Amino acid sequence: MNKRFLLTLCAVVSFGVPLLAGGGTISKDIPLYKQPSASTDMRVADLLSRMTLEEKVLQLSQYIVGLNTNVNNTGEVNTGLPDGVGSYIYFSGDAKLRNALQRKAMENTRLGIPILFGFDVIHGFRTIYPIPLAQGCSWNPELVGELSAIAARESRMSGTDWTFSPMIDVARDGRWGRVAEGYGEDPYTNAVMGVAAVKGYQGDTLSSKANVAACLKHFAGYGRSEGGRDYTATDVSRQSLWETYLPPYEACIKAGAATVMSAFNDISGTPATANCYLLTEVLKKRWHYQGFVVSDWNAVQQLIPQGVAANRKEAARKAFSAGLDMDMKDDCFREHLTSLVAEGKIDEKEIDESVARVLRLKFQLGLFENPYTPVYEDSERILRAEDKEVAARMAQESMVLLKNDNSLLPLKKGMTMAVIGPMAKDKENLLGSWKAHGRAEDAESIYEGLEKEFGRHTRLLYAKGCDFDGNDTSLFAEASSVASQADVVILCLGEKSAWSGENASRSTIALPCIQEQLATELYKTGTPVVILLSNGRPLELARLAQQCDAMLEMWQPGIAGGTPLARILSGSVNPSGKLCITFPFASGQIPIYYNERQSSRPDQGKYQDIPTTPMYDFAYGLSYTTFSYGALRASSAAIQKSGKVRVEVPVTNTGNMDGYETVHWFVSDPYCTISRPQKELKHFEKRFLKKGETALFTFDIEPQKDFSYIDETGNRFLEEGDYYVIVKDQKVNIEIK
Numbered sequence: 001m002n003k004r005f006l007l008t009l010c011a012v013v014s015f016g017v018p019l020l021a022g023g024g025t026i027s028k029d030i031p032l033y034k035q036p037s038a039s040t041d042m043r044v045a046d047l048l049s050r051m052t053l054e055e056k057v058l059q060l061s062q063y064i065v066g067l068n069t070n071v072n073n074t075g076e077v078n079t080g081l082p083d084g085v086g087s088y089i090y091f092s093g094d095a096k097l098r099n100a101l102q103r104k105a106m107e108n109t110r111l112g113i114p115i116l117f118g119f120d121v122i123h124g125f126r127t128i129y130p131i132p133l134a135q136g137c138s139w140n141p142e143l144v145g146e147l148s149a150i151a152a153r154e155s156r157m158s159g160t161d162w163t164f165s166p167m168i169d170v171a172r173d174g175r176w177g178r179v180a181e182g183y184g185e186d187p188y189t190n191a192v193m194g195v196a197a198v199k200g201y202q203g204d205t206l207s208s209k210a211n212v213a214a215c216l217k218h219f220a221g222y223g224r225s226e227g228g229r230d231y232t233a234t235d236v237s238r239q240s241l242w243e244t245y246l247p248p249y250e251a252c253i254k255a256g257a258a259t260v261m262s263a264f265n266d267i268s269g270t271p272a273t274a275n276c277y278l279l280t281e282v283l284k285k286r287w288h289y290q291g292f293v294v295s296d297w298n299a300v301q302q303l304i305p306q307g308v309a310a311n312r313k314e315a316a317r318k319a320f321s322a323g324l325d326m327d328m329k330d331d332c333f334r335e336h337l338t339s340l341v342a343e344g345k346i347d348e349k350e351i352d353e354s355v356a357r358v359l360r361l362k363f364q365l366g367l368f369e370n371p372y373t374p375v376y377e378d379s380e381r382i383l384r385a386e387d388k389e390v391a392a393r394m395a396q397e398s399m400v401l402l403k404n405d406n407s408l409l410p411l412k413k414g415m416t417m418a419v420i421g422p423m424a425k426d427k428e429n430l431l432g433s434w435k436a437h438g439r440a441e442d443a444e445s446i447y448e449g450l451e452k453e454f455g456r457h458t459r460l461l462y463a464k465g466c467d468f469d470g471n472d473t474s475l476f477a478e479a480s481s482v483a484s485q486a487d488v489v490i491l492c493l494g495e496k497s498a499w500s501g502e503n504a505s506r507s508t509i510a511l512p513c514i515q516e517q518l519a520t521e522l523y524k525t526g527t528p529v530v531i532l533l534s535n536g537r538p539l540e541l542a543r544l545a546q547q548c549d550a551m552l553e554m555w556q557p558g559i560a561g562g563t564p565l566a567r568i569l570s571g572s573v574n575p576s577g578k579l580c581i582t583f584p585f586a587s588g589q590i591p592i593y594y595n596e597r598q599s600s601r602p603d604q605g606k607y608q609d610i611p612t613t614p615m616y617d618f619a620y621g622l623s624y625t626t627f628s629y630g631a632l633r634a635s636s637a638a639i640q641k642s643g644k645v646r647v648e649v650p651v652t653n654t655g656n657m658d659g660y661e662t663v664h665w666f667v668s669d670p671y672c673t674i675s676r677p678q679k680e681l682k683h684f685e686k687r688f689l690k691k692g693e694t695a696l697f698t699f700d701i702e703p704q705k706d707f708s709y710i711d712e713t714g715n716r717f718l719e720e721g722d723y724y725v726i727v728k729d730q731k732v733n734i735e736i737k
């Protein structure tokens with residue numbers, strides 16, 4: 001037996017590492033790391049023992065390849081790279097280029113370590129489905145999981161093993177463009193939806209050709225961006241970190257998320273990318289995280305402008321020593337880690353620990369045994385009909401009916417409809433930000449959806465009315481004329497997809513004036529108006545709401561939004577979406593969110609010039625039917641800390657249409673050692689009720705989980721006293737004895 005094999009064997013046996021991966025035999029003639037019957041830990045140990053320091057550092061380096069489509073850094077390329085890099089951000093969408101690059105790593109390098117190919121598959125690879133902010137409004141985590149599995153399958157079959165998703169940054173400032181990428185303002189919602197996405201992406205085994213590794217981002221507190229401006233410093237107290245920003249990450253880590261991405265932002269003086277408390281104390285020591293942390297784009301080098309590194313070498317040292325494992329794009333690690341080890345400023349054992357984390361994922365993905373992606377027919381790989389159907393279901397369940405005066409909706413067939421506005425025939429902007437390999441040509445426009453749903457019985461008129469922005473009112477007259485000929489106006493407004501997403505902050509969340517002016521002109525005609533909104537953030541709608549009879553938030557639905565939208569307008573589908581983020585009355589109210597702490601003078605401190613309440617609350621959404629809530633009841637009025645209590649509420653569909661209802665269960669603890677948010681979402685349940693049907697919605701409370709609070713050290717405490725469980729306008733008191 002060769003010495004290295006014996007050494008590895010001793011190493012792993014002495015640490016009690018399992019030798020075999022469930023059966024099979026170990027050959028002494030083949031390097032252990034190349035033997036799938038050996039356990040992953042054993043293969044990692046063996047491979048590490050064979051690697052030079054330079055080879056190790058290369059595994060901690062990620063570069064880009066393919067046409068860089070990220071508008072925030074287009075043109076940035078990596079050139080002159082060695083064959084065996086740790087990872088690529090893979091902008092190309094086909095397996096051939098990937099296989100060519102992978103072959104170089106497998107065949108031209110000493111140890112043949114496969115490359116990990118990552119990409120931003122945020123809401124679909126080619127079958128683009130609603131943006132995550134819309135998904136949050138569906139209150140359907142199962143559907144989030146289904147869609148993530150579709151995205152994973154398309155990605156893996158196209159040569160991408162790893163997605164930089166889900167983004168689970170709690171966000172409460174609609175001016176911040178990245179609010180589109182997460183699941184809204186509430187920690188619990190982001191946790192539940194994030195877990196669903198992780199499980200959808202990763203499935204039962206990462207080695208499957210239909211699964212990809214997930215990446216939780218951006219760790220942490222990025223959503224607290226000052227003024228909603230991207231990349232800015234964030235002032236996040238430890239209390240807020242633990243109470244608001246970390247819970248989604250802890251939940252998703254427990255769900256097995258393979259990787260984490262550190263955030264751009266400075267966190268009260270320590271940038272996330274060099275934040276030892278976050279990356280090591282919390283993530284690796286307290287949560288026992290076994291995956292690895294990749295930086296965000298150039299974030300290591302950005303420690304210099306952030307003022308904590310004098311040069312790239314210090315940036316590399318600080319980031320790595322804080323717990324960052326992989327450096328995205330800026331090459332600081334490859335440039336300096338080797339010399340930092342030589343100078344004794346970094347211990348090679350720490351390098352080994354990070355490399356082991358990266359190698360472990362590559363083994364788990366099966367890349368050593370299957371480094372190449374088969375070349376599939378497009379018909380098998382992307383845009384399958386059944387997948388587009390799932391995307392349509394999410395579009396349908398995420399749209400939120402905001403206003404419906406005099407039950408204008410649903411619309412009767414046989415009408416004359418004037419379809420007006422910049423979004424009416426648009427396709428590109430329905431895809432939203434981070435559209436990966438999505439194409440406008442794949443999308444169904446609002447107009448096309450209306451034609452399919454209403455076309456046979458309804459006369460559709462069209463006018464563009466105006467552009468998305470600017471001040472050209474020359475098309476107003478034509479639009480007003482078309483409106484005057486119709487029984488109803490369908491006014492299609494909203495945002496360009498580039499107005500949200502990364503580096504897309506806006507000083508106001510109102511739509512451009514030209515769109516509001518068009519609405520005013522059309523409302524003057526006297527023809528009833530339905531406003532449809534396609535956007536990537538909460539909007540300021542106080543004025544627009546006065547210029548219409550009905551208003552529907554359709555978000556950015558991806559490629560399959562037109563028909564679901566039309567089916568809601570026709571009444572074939574009863575809208576069921578409810579907001580996962582508050583819509584402020586005005587941009588000046590920002591930040592405003594449901595789970596704020598109580599004011600010291602709840603009845604004072606109001607704005608003098610605008611209401612202090614939002615335009616549309618968290619969890620708001622109308623239906624075509626009505627739901628009546630019976631009495632909220634608790635199985636006990638007082639329990640021990642270790643006890644359990646069931647709270648239930650009967651809900652009846654008292655209207656004339658079947659429909660989904662989501663019940664949101666909040667907890668309130670008005671007297672505690674620390675002041676707590678006025679109420680906190682702890683459970684939600686969505687069910688389909690036929691007209692006249694009554695269903696019992698329940699919440700089984702575990703006080704330690706649902707009533708306790710978390711303090712600035714991350715410890716949970718459950719105090720005796722009165723707690724309240726709140727549903728709509730009811731609350732029931734439960735005493736913890």
Ligand code: GLC
Nearest residue numbers: 070089120164217296297502
């Ligand atoms: C970007 C984003 C991050 C993305 C990464 C790779 O700058 O901040 O969300 O995953 O770089 O594209």
